[in-house]
Amino acid sequence: MGSISASLLFTILAIAMSILRKYEPFNSWVQKQIEKMLMKSNLVSKELVVRLPDFKLVKNDEFSINGRAPGKYGISLSEISETLSNLKEYEIRAKRLNSVISQRANQLNNYRINQLAKINYFEKIQTVDTAIENNSIVLKKIIEHTLNKLLQKNIMDTTNDELYVELNTLCGILGYSVKNKSTLVDNHSPVTLHANTNSNQGRVVETMSHLCRDWSSDYNREIEPLLSFIMDRIDSIEIKPNTKTLIIVPGSGLGKISYSLAKKYPNYTVDSIEWSALMYLVNQFVLEHGENVKIHPFAQHYSSQMSLDKQARPIEVQLPKTEDLPLNLKTLYGDFREYQPLDIINNKIDGYEQIIVVTAYFIDTAENMFEYIESIEGLTNFLNNTDSKSNNKLNWINVGPLKYGTRPLVQLTANELLKLRKLRGWEDLSNETLTDYVSSPLNGYITDYDSLYQGYYGLLRFHSRYPSNDG
Numbered sequence: 001m002g003s004i005s006a007s008l009l010f011t012i013l014a015i016a017m018s019i020l021r022k023y024e025p026f027n028s029w030v031q032k033q034i035e036k037m038l039m040k041s042n043l044v045s046k047e048l049v050v051r052l053p054d055f056k057l058v059k060n061d062e063f064s065i066n067g068r069a070p071g072k073y074g075i076s077l078s079e080i081s082e083t084l085s086n087l088k089e090y091e092i093r094a095k096r097l098n099s100v101i102s103q104r105a106n107q108l109n110n111y112r113i114n115q116l117a118k119i120n121y122f123e124k125i126q127t128v129d130t131a132i133e134n135n136s137i138v139l140k141k142i143i144e145h146t147l148n149k150l151l152q153k154n155i156m157d158t159t160n161d162e163l164y165v166e167l168n169t170l171c172g173i174l175g176y177s178v179k180n181k182s183t184l185v186d187n188h189s190p191v192t193l194h195a196n197t198n199s200n201q202g203r204v205v206e207t208m209s210h211l212c213r214d215w216s217s218d219y220n221r222e223i224e225p226l227l228s229f230i231m232d233r234i235d236s237i238e239i240k241p242n243t244k245t246l247i248i249v250p251g252s253g254l255g256k257i258s259y260s261l262a263k264k265y266p267n268y269t270v271d272s273i274e275w276s277a278l279m280y281l282v283n284q285f286v287l288e289h290g291e292n293v294k295i296h297p298f299a300q301h302y303s304s305q306m307s308l309d310k311q312a313r314p315i316e317v318q319l320p321k322t323e324d325l326p327l328n329l330k331t332l333y334g335d336f337r338e339y340q341p342l343d344i345i346n347n348k349i350d351g352y353e354q355i356i357v358v359t360a361y362f363i364d365t366a367e368n369m370f371e372y373i374e375s376i377e378g379l380t381n382f383l384n385n386t387d388s389k390s391n392n393k394l395n396w397i398n399v400g401p402l403k404y405g406t407r408p409l410v411q412l413t414a415n416e417l418l419k420l421r422k423l424r425g426w427e428d429l430s431n432e433t434l435t436d437y438v439s440s441p442l443n444g445y446i447t448d449y450d451s452l453y454q455g456y457y458g459l460l461r462f463h464s465r466y467p468s469n470d471g
């Protein structure tokens with residue numbers, strides 16, 4: 001009886017399996033489970049954090065991995081692994097998407113396909129593949145730069161085997177091995193895509209465009225108007241000589257604005273704070289690579305193009321020379337709402353006489369605008385109290401649109417924001433909106449100036465100051 005029911009069960013299972021195997025969602029579920037099991041043995045520890053800005057690998061429970069830990073700056077090693085994996089997967093994923101363009105055209109009849117071939121339509125798609133390969137070379141440099149930095153900062157001066165194993169695993173995931181505990185060797189292994197990784201290729205492409213916006217002279221037209229407004233406003237602030245001034249740039253992206261401010265004001269401390277690991281790591285590369293790179297930012301954009309030359313054109317990105325790096329610039333990773341000045345945390349100084357917050361294309365990223373405003377107001381805690389009569393201490397300079405992001409709790413108009421500042425005790429020194437493209441140029445944001453579609457933003461610009469509690 002027992003053997004009959006066992007064979008019956010086996011038969012039912014076999015039939016069920018043969019039906020399920022034909023069912024695509026079941027197949028991909030099985031595949032995902034297998035990949036998950038494989039990935040588990042290939043993951044870096046979630047316990048380890050790369051402390052910033054010194055890049056030391058530490059085991060520290062005090063760090064919160066989402067970056068919200070007041071006065072602590074660090075990225076979890078697993079987030080670095082995921083971020084670099086996204087860069088690593090770019091070429092294969094972008095080429096896959098590109099092949100869809102040919103597949104679609106190949107659905108046409110032969111007569112039409114022949115005509116497309118005669119106008120070099122399929123060659124265009126191949127040229128885009130080459131542009132993707134070129135972009136991927138730059139992304140590979142970013143991966144190698146980050147891994148080399150981690151190795152240099154950790155392996156050379158540590159005998160801690162656990163850290164070594166973790167760094168080795170990270171390098172392995174990205175296709176490298178480590179020789180003599182310090183030299184990165186490319187294994188030239190084929191890239192395997194993991195279905196269960198959160199690949200965010202949109203962000204990768206956006207970051208490459210940001211490299212152009214921030215660091216290519218072709219994009220001066222986007223950054224220069226922002227910088228000239230910000231610098232004019234900073235220059236208008238009366239700052240007593242030999243006093244300590246801090247400029248904070250929240251949401252600093254790939255860092256051109258904070259870098260330029262640090263160069264222009266060498267006697268002030270400039271802290272930039274960025275909450276995207278991808279942006280932060282690429283910003284580190286920007287500051288430390290020391291050589292120009294070429295990006296084809298619009299190659300994968302098939303709409304609104306005038307010619308293949310324009311679509312696939314490379315843009316030269318002039319990265320700063322490493323010897324030119326301003327020593328007064330500190331690049332921090334984390335949530336601005338938890339920001340504390342590095343020099344105060346490190347007990348280098350007690351406080352500042354002046355704090356200037358510069359928000360460029362930032363305030364509309366707020367899920368809760370009140371939290372941003374309160375965080376800015378909270379910076380008065382880092383002001384020295386010696387000059388209590390002055391209310392000239394906390395300055396807020398803003399330039400950017402009000403294009404609110406995902407699920408904002410409030411979406412204020414420029415006018416409402418003006419009233420709110422007044423209500424909360426801010427005093428405006430300037431406030432204007434630039435919206436008329438005839439009399440005041442609008443501002444592009446990683447815009448393709450050689451295409452049939454060009455997006456521009458109107459700008460809300462204000463300079464406001466906040467009296468300190470005793471001011």
Ligand SMILES: C[S@@+](CC[C@H](N)C(=O)[O-])C[C@H]1O[C@@H](n2cnc3c(N)ncnc32)[C@H](O)[C@@H]1O
Pocket residue numbers: 250251252253254273274275276279334335336337360361362365
């Ligand atoms: C629209 S981008 C602008 C970047 C840069 N300011 C520019 O003008 O090119 C906004 C940036 O703010 C960052 N960000 C968003 N919320 C943040 C937060 N709470 N703290 C720090 N950075 C944040 C995003 O990761 C993004 O890089």
